[in-house]
Amino acid sequence: MTNRKKIVFIVNPISGTHNKKKVIEKIQSSSWFSNSDIEVCYTEYAGHAFEIAKKYTERNFDIIVAVGGDGTVNEIARALIHANTALCIIPMGSGNGLARDLKIPLKAYDAMDLLQNGKVTAIDVCYFNDQPYFCTAGVGYDAATCKIFVESHSRGFFSYLIAGLKAYIKIKPVEYKLTIDGNETTHKAIDIIFANARQFGNNAYVSPVADLTDELIDVVVIRPFPWYKSVAICIRLFRKTLHKSQYVEICKCKHVILERPEADCAHFDGESTAAGKRIEINIKPSALKVLVKE
Numbered sequence: 001m002t003n004r005k006k007i008v009f010i011v012n013p014i015s016g017t018h019n020k021k022k023v024i025e026k027i028q029s030s031s032w033f034s035n036s037d038i039e040v041c042y043t044e045y046a047g048h049a050f051e052i053a054k055k056y057t058e059r060n061f062d063i064i065v066a067v068g069g070d071g072t073v074n075e076i077a078r079a080l081i082h083a084n085t086a087l088c089i090i091p092m093g094s095g096n097g098l099a100r101d102l103k104i105p106l107k108a109y110d111a112m113d114l115l116q117n118g119k120v121t122a123i124d125v126c127y128f129n130d131q132p133y134f135c136t137a138g139v140g141y142d143a144a145t146c147k148i149f150v151e152s153h154s155r156g157f158f159s160y161l162i163a164g165l166k167a168y169i170k171i172k173p174v175e176y177k178l179t180i181d182g183n184e185t186t187h188k189a190i191d192i193i194f195a196n197a198r199q200f201g202n203n204a205y206v207s208p209v210a211d212l213t214d215e216l217i218d219v220v221v222i223r224p225f226p227w228y229k230s231v232a233i234c235i236r237l238f239r240k241t242l243h244k245s246q247y248v249e250i251c252k253c254k255h256v257i258l259e260r261p262e263a264d265c266a267h268f269d270g271e272s273t274a275a276g277k278r279i280e281i282n283i284k285p286s287a288l289k290v291l292v293k294e
Contacts, residue, residue, distance in 0.1 A: 005036040006061040007115065009090075010052050010076055012043045012068030023067065023090065023108045036115075043072065053079035061085055063115065063291065067108075069093015070135075070201060074269045077125075077288055078132050086120045086289040094157065095201025095270060097135040101212060102292050114291045122286035123212040126196045128268040129280055134288070136200055136207075137268035137281065138193035139258065141171045141222070146267040157202050173224045179257040180219060187249075191222040194256060194281045198240075201270070207250055208240040215285040216252040223247045256281040 011024060024040060039056075043049045053064050053076040065088040066076045073089055077098075080087050090111045091099035102123075105111045128137040136142075149163035176187050195207035195218040207218040225233060225247040236242045243250050258279045266275035 005063065006059075007036050007063045007065060008039045008041060008052075008056045008061050009065045009067055010041050010043065010049050010072070012049065012072040023092070023112075026109065026112070043068075047075065049075035050079050052076075057083045057085045063088050065090060065115070067092060070095050070097050070270050073098055074134065074271065077134055080289065081125055081132060081284075081287050084289070086291055088114055088118070088291040093201075094160070097199055097201030097269070098197060100201065100203060101135065101197040101199055102290060104292065114293065117294060118291040119294050120289050121213070121292050123288050123290055124196055124215055125284045125287040126194065126217060127280075127282045127284070128194070128266070129275070131268055131273075133196070133268035134212075135197040135269050136193050136195045137266065138191065138220075139176075139260065139264065139266045139275070139279065140174065140189060140191035141167055142191055142193060142200070142206075143265045143267045143272070144171055146270055147265045147272040150270075150272045160202070168230070174260055177259040178219065178221075179259075180251060181253045181255055187221050188223065189221050190224050191220075192258065193220040193222075194218070195220055196283070204237050205240045206237065206242060208243055209250060213286070214252075215283065216254060217256060217281055217283050219251050219253060219256055221249045223249070254283055 041052050049072050063086050066073045067090045070093050089099045089104050090108050091106055125132050144167035145164045148166050149160055171190055173188050173190050178185050193206050195210045197212055198208055198210045199205045207220050210218040236245055242248055263276045266273055
């Protein structure tokens, strides 16, 4: 006799730009789940997805399905670190960074097929000070862009582009000290990213050589460049060739300490946060189980 799987869908009803009603109707009526025990929960406030996921992890559910955008995925994934429960993503946000990097289908019904035909794999988890993240964290230009984007309360790729333009006008190079696996270096940079995955989301590949399972952090340093190179840099970002730019340096490591002259904004997985002069980045290998394509 086949053991019945216990699956809970955690739905953020307001994330992204997608209507989730039809997806939920499909879940509740689908014969796919005749051999599973299914529950559906809706988030009601920031942090609620984490609370729900933690509860179902403690109840030893087999799979928790995140139906929403990067924020929802991040909250749920945090609750599953080092747990036996696996994460499944139905990407319905505006960026869908982790889903894209894991090659999860962006169409909801295709992503749902992973529950029947996917496999469980383990990926690394990075830590920004004490906060876990799964794709990217950073300071400088991308952190400023994230802050403007979050404060605008608009979503979608176009809104992110507008935020990026506003951040570019304001951003100034900063002298950073990086201690990378014990070796100190200094860099004058406009952006420093600590990548676990290859992209921010929306197929913007900030570190095309990153790997979610290599047990390493990719430290991406972007030095100041002439304004007329902006378009070329942007093209490289979407063509997966940013690492080949003369203004970009990438190294791989297991531990990083960043020191900067002043406290300022930062971000991890698109979540804007205030951060001090000193930031520490660590990695925990194979700490999160996720469903991916066979």
